[in-house]
Amino acid sequence: MPSYSRIVKDGLWDNNGVFGMILGMCPTMAMTTSATNGLGMGLATAAVMAASSLLVAMFRGYITQEVRIPVYILIVAAMVTLVDMTMNAYMHELYKVLGLFIPLIVSNCLPLARLEAFAAKEPVLPSLADGVFMGIGFTLALTAIGAVREIIGSGTLFADAHLLLGPSFRFLETQVLPHDTGVLVMILPPGGFLATGMLMAAKRLIDLKAGKEIKMAGAHAV
Amino acid sequence: MKLFPVRGGVHPEYRKERTSELAIVALPLPSTLYLPLQQHIGAPAEPVVAEGDLVKKGQLLARGAGPVSAPTHAPTSGRIAAVTQVTAPHPSGLPQTTIVLEADGRDEWAELPAPIADPFAADSQAIRDRVAQSGIVGMGGAAFPSAVKLNLGTQNRLETLLINGAECEPYLTCDDRVMREYAAEVIDGARIMAHALGAPQVVIAIEQNKPQALAEMTRAAAGIAAVTVVGVPVQYPMGSERHLTQAITGRETPAGKLTAELGVVVHNVATARAVHHAVRFGRPLLARVVTVSGGAIGKPANVEVPLGTLVSELVAFCGGLSQPPRRVVNGGPMMGQPLPNLDVPVIKGMSGILALTAEETNEQPSRACIRCGTCVTICPCGLVPVEMAAFIRKDNLEAAAKLGVTDCFSCGSCSYVCPSHIPLVHYFNYAKGSLAAANREKRKNDQVKALVEAKAARLEKIAQAKRDAAARAKAAAPSTPEASA
Amino acid sequence: MTTAYTDKSGPFTHAPSSVAKTMATVLAALLPATLYDAWLFGWPAIFLFLFTIAACMALEAATLAAQGKEWRVALSDYSVVLTGWLLAMSLPPWAPWWVGLIAAVFAVVLAKHLFGGLGQNVFNPAMVGRVAVLVSFPVQMTAFVAPHPLFAAASPGFIDALGITFGHAFHFDTMTAASALGYVKTELTKGVPVTQSMPGLMGLVGGARPGSFGETSAPLILAGGLFLLWRRIISWHIPVAMLVTLFVLGTVFHAANPARFTDGTFQLVAGASFLGAFFIATDYVTSPVSKPGQLVFGCGVGLLTWVIRTFAGYPEGVAFAVLLMNALTPIIDHHLRPRAFGRTRTGAPLPLKGGK
Amino acid sequence: MLFAVGSLAVMGATLGTILGVASRYLAVEENPLEQELQGLLPGSQCGQCGYVGCSQYAAALAKNEAAVTLCTPGGKAVAEALAKKLGVTADLSDHEEKGPEYAFIDESLCIGCLRCTQECSSDAIVGAPKQMHTVITDNCHGCSKCFKVCPTEAIKMCKVPVTLSSWHWEKPDSPHAHVH
Amino acid sequence: MKDIVLLIVGAALVNNVVLARFLGLCSFMGVTTKLDTALGMGMATTFVITVSSMADWAIEKFLLVPYDLGYLRTVTFILVIAAAVQFTEMVIRKVSPALFQTLGIYLPLITTNCAVLGVALLLVAGQYNFVESAVFAFASSLGYSLVMAIFAGLRERIALAEVPMLFAGPPIGFVTASLLALAFMGFSGMSTN
Amino acid sequence: MNPRTLIHAVILGAFCTGFGIVLAATDRATHDQIKQRALEDMQNSLSQVIPPGLHDNNPVKDAIQLTTDGGKTLTVYRAMKDGKVTGVAYQIVGNGYAGPVKLMLGVDPNGHVLGVRATEHHETPGLGDKIDIAKTDWITKFTGRWLGNPPEDKWKVKKDGGVFDQFSGATITPRGVVGAIRKGLLFFAAHKDQMLEVR
Ligand SMILES: Cc1cc2nc3c(=O)[nH]c(=O)nc-3n(C[C@H](O)[C@H](O)[C@H](O)COP(=O)(O)O)c2cc1C
Ligand SMILES: Cc1cc2nc3c(=O)[nH]c(=O)nc-3n(C[C@H](O)[C@H](O)[C@H](O)COP(=O)(O)O)c2cc1C
Ligand SMILES: Cc1cc2nc3c(=O)[nH]c(=O)nc-3n(C[C@H](O)[C@H](O)[C@H](O)COP(=O)(O)O)c2cc1C
Numbered sequence A: 001m002p003s004y005s006r007i008v009k010d011g012l013w014d015n016n017g018v019f020g021m022i023l024g025m026c027p028t029m030a031m032t033t034s035a036t037n038g039l040g041m042g043l044a045t046a047a048v049m050a051a052s053s054l055l056v057a058m059f060r061g062y063i064t065q066e067v068r069i070p071v072y073i074l075i076v077a078a079m080v081t082l083v084d085m086t087m088n089a090y091m092h093e094l095y096k097v098l099g100l101f102i103p104l105i106v107s108n109c110l111p112l113a114r115l116e117a118f119a120a121k122e123p124v125l126p127s128l129a130d131g132v133f134m135g136i137g138f139t140l141a142l143t144a145i146g147a148v149r150e151i152i153g154s155g156t157l158f159a160d161a162h163l164l165l166g167p168s169f170r171f172l173e174t175q176v177l178p179h180d181t182g183v184l185v186m187i188l189p190p191g192g193f194l195a196t197g198m199l200m201a202a203k204r205l206i207d208l209k210a211g212k213e214i215k216m217a218g219a220h221a222v
Numbered sequence B: 001m002k003l004f005p006v007r008g009g010v011h012p013e014y015r016k017e018r019t020s021e022l023a024i025v026a027l028p029l030p031s032t033l034y035l036p037l038q039q040h041i042g043a044p045a046e047p048v049v050a051e052g053d054l055v056k057k058g059q060l061l062a063r064g065a066g067p068v069s070a071p072t073h074a075p076t077s078g079r080i081a082a083v084t085q086v087t088a089p090h091p092s093g094l095p096q097t098t099i100v101l102e103a104d105g106r107d108e109w110a111e112l113p114a115p116i117a118d119p120f121a122a123d124s125q126a127i128r129d130r131v132a133q134s135g136i137v138g139m140g141g142a143a144f145p146s147a148v149k150l151n152l153g154t155q156n157r158l159e160t161l162l163i164n165g166a167e168c169e170p171y172l173t174c175d176d177r178v179m180r181e182y183a184a185e186v187i188d189g190a191r192i193m194a195h196a197l198g199a200p201q202v203v204i205a206i207e208q209n210k211p212q213a214l215a216e217m218t219r220a221a222a223g224i225a226a227v228t229v230v231g232v233p234v235q236y237p238m239g240s241e242r243h244l245t246q247a248i249t250g251r252e253t254p255a256g257k258l259t260a261e262l263g264v265v266v267h268n269v270a271t272a273r274a275v276h277h278a279v280r281f282g283r284p285l286l287a288r289v290v291t292v293s294g295g296a297i298g299k300p301a302n303v304e305v306p307l308g309t310l311v312s313e314l315v316a317f318c319g320g321l322s323q324p325p326r327r328v329v330n331g332g333p334m335m336g337q338p339l340p341n342l343d344v345p346v347i348k349g350m351s352g353i354l355a356l357t358a359e360e361t362n363e364q365p366s367r368a369c370i371r372c373g374t375c376v377t378i379c380p381c382g383l384v385p386v387e388m389a390a391f392i393r394k395d396n397l398e399a400a401a402k403l404g405v406t407d408c409f410s411c412g413s414c415s416y417v418c419p420s421h422i423p424l425v426h427y428f429n430y431a432k433g434s435l436a437a438a439n440r441e442k443r444k445n446d447q448v449k450a451l452v453e454a455k456a457a458r459l460e461k462i463a464q465a466k467r468d469a470a471a472r473a474k475a476a477a478p479s480t481p482e483a484s485a
Numbered sequence C: 001m002t003t004a005y006t007d008k009s010g011p012f013t014h015a016p017s018s019v020a021k022t023m024a025t026v027l028a029a030l031l032p033a034t035l036y037d038a039w040l041f042g043w044p045a046i047f048l049f050l051f052t053i054a055a056c057m058a059l060e061a062a063t064l065a066a067q068g069k070e071w072r073v074a075l076s077d078y079s080v081v082l083t084g085w086l087l088a089m090s091l092p093p094w095a096p097w098w099v100g101l102i103a104a105v106f107a108v109v110l111a112k113h114l115f116g117g118l119g120q121n122v123f124n125p126a127m128v129g130r131v132a133v134l135v136s137f138p139v140q141m142t143a144f145v146a147p148h149p150l151f152a153a154a155s156p157g158f159i160d161a162l163g164i165t166f167g168h169a170f171h172f173d174t175m176t177a178a179s180a181l182g183y184v185k186t187e188l189t190k191g192v193p194v195t196q197s198m199p200g201l202m203g204l205v206g207g208a209r210p211g212s213f214g215e216t217s218a219p220l221i222l223a224g225g226l227f228l229l230w231r232r233i234i235s236w237h238i239p240v241a242m243l244v245t246l247f248v249l250g251t252v253f254h255a256a257n258p259a260r261f262t263d264g265t266f267q268l269v270a271g272a273s274f275l276g277a278f279f280i281a282t283d284y285v286t287s288p289v290s291k292p293g294q295l296v297f298g299c300g301v302g303l304l305t306w307v308i309r310t311f312a313g314y315p316e317g318v319a320f321a322v323l324l325m326n327a328l329t330p331i332i333d334h335h336l337r338p339r340a341f342g343r344t345r346t347g348a349p350l351p352l353k354g355g356k
Numbered sequence D: 001m002l003f004a005v006g007s008l009a010v011m012g013a014t015l016g017t018i019l020g021v022a023s024r025y026l027a028v029e030e031n032p033l034e035q036e037l038q039g040l041l042p043g044s045q046c047g048q049c050g051y052v053g054c055s056q057y058a059a060a061l062a063k064n065e066a067a068v069t070l071c072t073p074g075g076k077a078v079a080e081a082l083a084k085k086l087g088v089t090a091d092l093s094d095h096e097e098k099g100p101e102y103a104f105i106d107e108s109l110c111i112g113c114l115r116c117t118q119e120c121s122s123d124a125i126v127g128a129p130k131q132m133h134t135v136i137t138d139n140c141h142g143c144s145k146c147f148k149v150c151p152t153e154a155i156k157m158c159k160v161p162v163t164l165s166s167w168h169w170e171k172p173d174s175p176h177a178h179v180h
Numbered sequence E: 001m002k003d004i005v006l007l008i009v010g011a012a013l014v015n016n017v018v019l020a021r022f023l024g025l026c027s028f029m030g031v032t033t034k035l036d037t038a039l040g041m042g043m044a045t046t047f048v049i050t051v052s053s054m055a056d057w058a059i060e061k062f063l064l065v066p067y068d069l070g071y072l073r074t075v076t077f078i079l080v081i082a083a084a085v086q087f088t089e090m091v092i093r094k095v096s097p098a099l100f101q102t103l104g105i106y107l108p109l110i111t112t113n114c115a116v117l118g119v120a121l122l123l124v125a126g127q128y129n130f131v132e133s134a135v136f137a138f139a140s141s142l143g144y145s146l147v148m149a150i151f152a153g154l155r156e157r158i159a160l161a162e163v164p165m166l167f168a169g170p171p172i173g174f175v176t177a178s179l180l181a182l183a184f185m186g187f188s189g190m191s192t193n
Numbered sequence F: 001m002n003p004r005t006l007i008h009a010v011i012l013g014a015f016c017t018g019f020g021i022v023l024a025a026t027d028r029a030t031h032d033q034i035k036q037r038a039l040e041d042m043q044n045s046l047s048q049v050i051p052p053g054l055h056d057n058n059p060v061k062d063a064i065q066l067t068t069d070g071g072k073t074l075t076v077y078r079a080m081k082d083g084k085v086t087g088v089a090y091q092i093v094g095n096g097y098a099g100p101v102k103l104m105l106g107v108d109p110n111g112h113v114l115g116v117r118a119t120e121h122h123e124t125p126g127l128g129d130k131i132d133i134a135k136t137d138w139i140t141k142f143t144g145r146w147l148g149n150p151p152e153d154k155w156k157v158k159k160d161g162g163v164f165d166q167f168s169g170a171t172i173t174p175r176g177v178v179g180a181i182r183k184g185l186l187f188f189a190a191h192k193d194q195m196l197e198v199r
């Protein structure tokens, strides 16, 4: 079993879901047109990941190899549906912002990958920790990508944050560039890929500066 | 005669005018000659003389060893000073076994084999034997033992002997001069070879930038029905035998096959002349015409040089170096090989010695490929040099092999045109060499593996026999358990 | 001078060609059209043009320097000048400086040097630059001005022009006109048939019309293209394939439904057809290396240009079409290799025919 | 509500049955090492290793055709685990750069003891007892076992020499070496 | 006829699953280092998307809508997909090892491919009939295969380039994808005309 | 059947049952809430196009279905006060730059616009999305207008010879919106009786 500090470091930085494992790319691209969107999607995903990791770690003794994948997917899908319905009913304002994104979490391959790689093998508490920190790492990555795209693309940062986090978070909303300036392409599909690629290179630069041996993820092939 | 189009190719600046009007001159006999045992493709010759032996001109010094090999003869009379290691005229600069002959200045002939009085009545085997004895190898550059090629008629029904007078390489004019000065000898040699091959027809192909040679040869061939002289388009590498065959017959030689399987055998004009000498006069191959040219040569010339002459002496004869050359090349500038230094001997396949200035080589630092595609368009083999080189650069030789790098015959066209000055041919030579080495390695490994398995099996058999014996012994003496322990 | 002996295999002679010469020839071919356009659109156009090229060069030097590579050598091959030049020619002549700058970042830094620099990029840098700003700043990128010839009364003076390019003196709502393709497209959405909105061809050919800097002088561009063909810098395959495809599609569909589709000649002379065919689609780096591949590439560019012009949201299609075909280039290259001598297309040795 | 639960349960049970039956009747023999290796891999089936999914990579690893460092999601930990399982680190340092060699017997020192002949697994050494032995170079794969057992140090390991026919051009410098 | 053509062009190019709808991106980034592999993945995914979309269409039509079980949509769809993929894999593997060589090996990857669920959900949202659904699903997966092949071709070429160290590997892959998406923006606005 | 085979069925079935129960229970608990929220959302958007003071009913409850010329059914929400219809609201669709633009149009019994709002669109941020009330108040310029103010042939953007502003560089979106409103008012004129009739 990996140590908790390893779990935290892996989830947040070293083996980050987006920049390290390159998984969960679909919401990463689709939901990062603004930092707020990225944050919201990230939080919802983190919740689902934590819950499903916990459940899988608890039940894994009862699951056979052959039906493993359907059961894991079932668990994720059920958690997602649960979150979806509950939010719709009791956190409606938040749901109106996030509602569209939530069903998409099912098809995010990051939760499933973590279930297979971690929760299916490790005890309950570390699995929960892995789910939580992988989720937070994912949230951070999405927020960072969203921030880059939003600043360059629309000149704002955390616009509409109050819709997600409540009116007390209005202070986050900043106008970075003059009103209505922005390089539109950044909030269109090409900008998503571009921001991700750039941030990935930036992470590599930081690792390099920190003297870490860089992990050339897949670099052997490209 | 109807000609057929040939793919690709380039039109380099020919620069032949520097020597094309200079008649062949003979080099005064040097005092020492260096005769390497390997002046040809195939197994090295085996020396039949030892240090201190006195030899006459034309006497056998080393005999061919094995089916593909060629003998070497003494270009003059003298004493064998040594059989030793001397730097080969080869870019590796490696030494090879060489017979060193000190000329006595008398130039006395040994007793030569009798001329074959009427070669056309003679048995073709007799002619092939004579060619083999005479040490004749292809003079077009490849230096393949000619007698072996003359054997091709025994396995294939041949139609045409194609005499290669294309001389498509820039600078070189030795074949041009030979055709102009010895047209009759060339045609006679060609007809003898055709007879040996059993080919009814001789076609002599000459690039159209040699009008006098065309005229001379046509005149010499006049009235001989079986011999046709054709002018072929000026297009490097028209002299490649597969391409020349295609230009003349329109047929493409399949990969891995010989032109002979299409009924065509190709020989160089100088080879034909050597055959003439061997058959009509019994003379072995002792000298060859070499074009000495390039901007750094004092007085460019076409020189008939005794084999084994040091290149430095040849260059000195041609007025020495007027300036330090950028490159010294054995052969033409396109396909020729750089020489490690000037103190190497002239050998049978050496058609030119070029001392080129920097302006002539126009070498520049290479830059990144801009994918202009010119190399693809001009490659006469239909290859994709740009992609092959890209794979080789990334050490992916298998991918390059898949693209056909082993089909490349290093004609140099692609490197010549590349605007980025990428040493494409160098990449391909490296890849071909490495792939061949890997192949050899693999063959050897397979062989070793078989041996290891055989030995293991043998040992196992012995061990089994021992066990059986022990078991038998045990069975024979059941009462004494200690015996088997 | 020293004699180099055996450090390099042959050949030991070389055609008098080099990358810099190639690029310089292309620049020379562009010069007449450029001068004409500079005259046609006046000082603002000249400022933007020079600024864009300077930005491209500076960015190339900066990216190489940041990687610790030698940048002077790279600049001396003029490829970045050509990229900047073509990029500038694809922008509206009175666009503000920052449009040129952002386009240059996309072209030189993202599309070229992140891929390893000259020769290694997969997308046409100039077109990446143009499309990125087209998508980002549709207002500025579709705001064309009618020609204001240099020194004509209505044209802005030197100082005014500085204000247009580098300040805020240009008001998009008041001065702009649509390009011919854009006009036809907007009219069509209003229900005006093409037959009424299609401008006269003579005006288009003459070039005195609103449009990008480089698309308004079709005859001079054509002349430059023919010059390149004559100098054997480019081969006919891509331009001819592209223009023929475009013309045939235009003609056929116009014949079928004149109210909906513009005709072939219009497709040829409007927009950046000639510039694209001779100078952009022919970029060595991003187009196939074999002749059959180039034919397919050219046809593809022609087809996609027509499709995008006719059906998609953007009025001008050459840039997108070139980028889309750039993306297909590796696959084209993969499948349309020449047949090796003595082998079949699949690489097997040819059969020995006749057995003579 | 009952209907919802019921239909979902039925669906699950049916699918479970199908998969269960299928896994029984459609079982395919698998290499146990492959299975073990696959167990070590993250199972995200993302294909970033360059193989189509973990099982392919595991198969390649089992056949010793792939490096252990290719799995991106697995990171360093998985690479180490794989290396441990396959015991490859040691191997790597062992097989590093020596270039082909062959054994050469100095005939003046050889006493004909036959030890080398017994040691050579490819029968590359010939010779009768008490007579000089020689190495058939073509059969020698340079394992140096004979070298280690020779009591008189008559055996030398030599680099296979480069000859005119085996020489070839070296790889040219990358073009960028000239430019930058 | 015209509608069908529009549907196909729209699903394959204009609203390309990968580049415009952002579905199936993990395999798009992961399985495209070699052209052959990418093509195989495309083929296998096409098969699974088409088959499972039709099954999901039936579930929607005969179970979820009549009994007002919309909240079970995600769960049932994904279950069907997972089971279908696993079952197909087992069958192909047993029945035709040859087909498994070319196609089957890609199957486990497809369960975690959002494009499959995504297309099924899009079908529901689009309220297509059965034939339209089949066409839409097939065209969408064709668009997926197309960009997979294109992207793999590009990456094979980039593998030969001297990409700066910071960008070698996935980062340059993303930059390439970005420029590819930029090129595909040329098709935007096409369905409205 | 062999129990080892059956075990998979049992496991998957059990999980399905378990989660089925959880989900169904949650659905039970949240069903009405969610319905209620959806209703509130609708009322909310209606309140933007029909001033709340105009009615004492719940317009969502008093909706009627009409058939459009295209043969589709259209829901018309009706605001009533004292048993009389004081305003109607219905969805209209315009052709935007990037697909249909859905709008909710509120009209008073005289055919005057009570309010319009874009409810769903995919127009380009920074260009076409200025029709969104969250971005600019352009859409409010229609309030109080009718098919005589301006005259029907002036119900166009300025660029096409009408009276309404377009946005610089984006004409298609406002053109689509203006056209949709004009058609919506024409629809009102044609179906006025049905809309205002109280049974
Ligand atoms: C990198 C960069 C990007 C810019 N992007 C925009 C832009 O997207 N839109 C814009 O109107 N101005 C842009 N500008 C221009 C400045 O914001 C400038 O102040 C702006 O033109 C304000 O002018 P205005 O008063 O005409 O709005 C950009 C400037 C720079 C340096
Ligand atoms: C690219 C290339 C160019 C050649 N050019 C000539 C040439 O110009 N003249 C010539 O005699 N042989 C030339 N050869 C060699 C011929 O292919 C062929 O080997 C030779 O003509 C056979 O004659 P030989 O055995 O008498 O030398 C060339 C070979 C290659 C690969
Ligand atoms: C990326 C992009 C997005 C656009 N988005 C819109 C839009 O949302 N609404 C719109 O009316 N025009 C949009 N356009 C502009 C149209 O293509 C067209 O140029 C414009 O509507 C014509 O208006 P004009 O006559 O004012 O130039 C967009 C253009 C581009 C390049």
Ligand SMILES: Cc1cc2nc3c(=O)[nH]c(=O)nc-3n(C[C@H](O)[C@H](O)[C@H](O)CO)c2cc1C
Pocket (backbone or CB within 6 Å): B370, C022, C023, C026, C079, C080, C082, C083, C084, C086, C112, C117, C118, C119, C120, C121, C124, C125, C126, C127, C233, C234, C278, C279, C280, C281, C282, C283, C284, C285, C286
């Ligand atoms: C015929 C020709 C056409 C070219 N066209 C372009 C072009 O359209 N865009 C561009 O950025 N560079 C162009 N270049 C320059 C050069 O190839 C380009 O900078 C490389 O793509 C950068 O790697 C062209 C060069 C030549 C020789």
Ligand code: SF4
Pocket (backbone or CB within 6 Å): B368, B369, B370, B371, B372, B373, B374, B375, B376, B385, B386, B414, B417, B418, B419, B420, B421, B422, B424, C289
């Ligand atoms: S000729 Fe040189 S620059 Fe042109 S494609 Fe070939 S290798 Fe590249």
Ligand code: SF4
Pocket (backbone or CB within 6 Å): B378, B379, B380, B381, B382, B383, B385, B407, B408, B409, B410, B411, B412, B413, B414, B415, B424, B425, B428
């Ligand atoms: S050297 Fe080889 S690759 Fe180059 S042109 Fe000649 S045959 Fe083609």
Ligand code: SF4
Pocket (backbone or CB within 6 Å): D105, D109, D110, D111, D112, D113, D114, D115, D116, D117, D133, D149, D150, D151, D152, D153, D154, D155
């Ligand atoms: S081991 Fe050494 S001494 Fe003994 S036989 Fe072999 S070579 Fe000779």
Ligand code: SF4
Pocket (backbone or CB within 6 Å): D102, D103, D119, D120, D121, D122, D123, D124, D125, D135, D139, D140, D141, D142, D143, D144, D145, D146, D147
């Ligand atoms: S080195 Fe190995 S293979 Fe070679 S002779 Fe000695 S024991 Fe035999």
Ligand code: FES
Pocket (backbone or CB within 6 Å): A023, A024, A025, A026, A027, A107, A108, A109, A110, E023, E024, E025, E026, E027, E112, E113, E114, E115
């Ligand atoms: S998140 Fe969509 S495929 Fe991975």
